[in-house]
Amino acid sequence: MSYAILGTGALGGYYGACLQRSGLDVHFLLRSDCDRVRTHGLVIESPDDDFTLPQVNAYNDTAKMPQCDVVVVALKTTQNHLLPKLLPPVVKDDGVVLVLQNGLGIEAEVARIVGNNRVMGGLCFLCANKVGAGHILHLDYKEITLGEYTPNYLAGGISARMRQIAADFEGAGIPIKLAEDLLLARWKKLVWNIPYNGLSVILDATTNELMADNSACNLVEDLMREVVLGAQSQERHIADKFLVQMLDHTVKMKPYRTSMKLDYDQKRPLELEAIFGNPLQVARNAGVDLPKIATLYQQLKFLDAKNRQANF
Template identity: 25%
Template sequence: MKIGIAGTGAVGGYIGGILALANHEVVFLSRGTNLLRMQERGLKIKNPVNEEIIYKAFTHSLDTFSDVDLIILSVKSNDTLIMAKQLSHNISSSTPVLLMQNGVSNEDIALKYFDPTRLYTAAVYLTSRMTEPGIIEVSGKPRLTIGSLNSGNIEEAKSLTHLFNEAGIQSKTSSNIMQAKWKKLLWNVTFNPLSAYAGVTVGQIINQQELREIAERALVEGMQIASHKGFYFQDELINQIFVGARKADNHYTSMLQDRLNGKQLEIESICGYFLKEATKRGISIPVIQSLYNHLATLKKEAFR
């Protein structure tokens, strides 16, 4: 299968790399120093046991995506609109597109540019980090939950799940994928904004009482918004998220990685999304609001 990776960061690079190692033809879309380094020396994926170097097609041109069998869209949420527009002009309308991104707002954007019957999304649980251009470090066991945005496409979603399982990435199919995506979003709003603002890992948030209390309050606020959107979670989810996060003690969240690398933060797709939904309903979510304000200040300072 020929697969196009639209966004070769810590997620897209790892997923594409594993698919390449499983003998699929993979084309990686990237730019800047990351692209140059991969063109020079390949894409290196390191785990605690070994490392692999992938020598494939690394490009900045979407022309090479015209005949792919599957697109994996893994750019940052800030770039979804532009990338979706560009892809829609470069691929067949029948080409399946699988989103691997944070948040739950990217799906609404993608639906404007791709055939809903060919659009899929995934909740991605992956502790990966691009430590330098062209080098990705990963720990733990990556997991994917995959589903179709068209309820009638469950068999096609199962085929995608099979593709990743065959490649060695633990995957399952969901008939209610947006419920799964909301659960991941709640994980994100618990850890991502606070880790980026405080400059700490997931484990440091869990272990420091003050930080943990802030994270728990952000999670509760997020669950409140989720329920208003029709996605209901039991209070036991709070404990589940913190217990599960122990597996990622040393993990630099994607937002913290972006801050350290001087990249734009996904403020709007995480904090901003909750604030918009809260405003519509006249609900106060002070912790998420405070985190948003602090991160917005950091953003302004970074780009002065």
């Protein structure tokens, strides 16, 4: 299958480069570094294997891109207002949009553009940073969990196209898990995203610093347990052993500055609604309050607004 990567940052750049290196037809949408990548290609540094793609299909406009079988949305959710313009030119009539973004409720936005039966979600457990134009530094982990989107997030099972896309990614060296229930998979990803992304900004800390301090680590666990309550409000159960697994993974991972902390430090808008606001609203609609997450959300909104004002 052919692949379009909308958003060639750390995530889109890394996965897209791996797919191209495996021999697949991949097309990349870029912004400021489009000319640089068109001329010099993509550079990937990784503990697995450093490699360079000297020639890539680089574009600054989806209208100039060929229609593809799989369109990977790897933009920040703060740019999703652009999707009604970006998606239609690049998705084949029988193609699928794979949403590789953090947060809750985002597939529904995409489905309103391309149709309910043409959307799939993906949850990435990837530590990677974009360190320069066309230059991606992969630090640790790279697994993706795939799930089919269905209206109202009913469990969609495992489809043939999920297996086909999984085979492409696995052929590119990316471990894949197939989820029968995308909504459960999204809540499970929030178990990590809400505490670590949020606290990395509030406490000005890397993941290893959060885990090395007892007070911060206890707060991480408290926030994780509130995410579990949020999932329960939608009749999704997350076992305690999953929380232990996430804590263990984080202790073992290389010191990491989260994507939200990087955005904050570079004075970019933070992905607050998808990661914090939407889960809080869903839980409130079900009569469940998540007070510590709500406090974190309010603090982050203040810091985000102040940070962006300083940028003007």
